[in-house]
Amino acid sequence: MKENATRRYSADELRARAARGESRTDAARIEAMSEAELERSIAADPDWQGVPEDWYLKAEAVMPRPKVAVSLRLDADLVEEFRASGRGWQTRINAILRAYSQARKTPAAE
Secondary structure, eight states, rough: TTTTTOOOOOOOHHHHHHHOOOOEEEEEEEESSHHHHHHHHHHGGGGGOOOTTTGGGGGOOOOOOOOOOOOOOOHHHHHHHHHHTTTTTTHHHHHHHHHHHHHSSOOOOO
């Protein structure tokens, strides 16, 4: 696995890693921050740019629907290209189809 590859851990696994000293989170530094320092740190995070302060007021928990297995005939070169892109190739095809579906539902800007 690549050094910077994303990996999923359960909460129990994360607690066990932290207990063994394997956590890379500097919890002491975060705990020592004042509320103002924490707010500045969040505001400086590029992933937070453009997110409205009241984003959570309209947030809604949505459970994903299960995937449905289908038999689909695709051009061989497309399948080869997606497979060559690595793990998650079917998920990427799903995302492309979802984007297409949503674009069709959005009225064209006139």
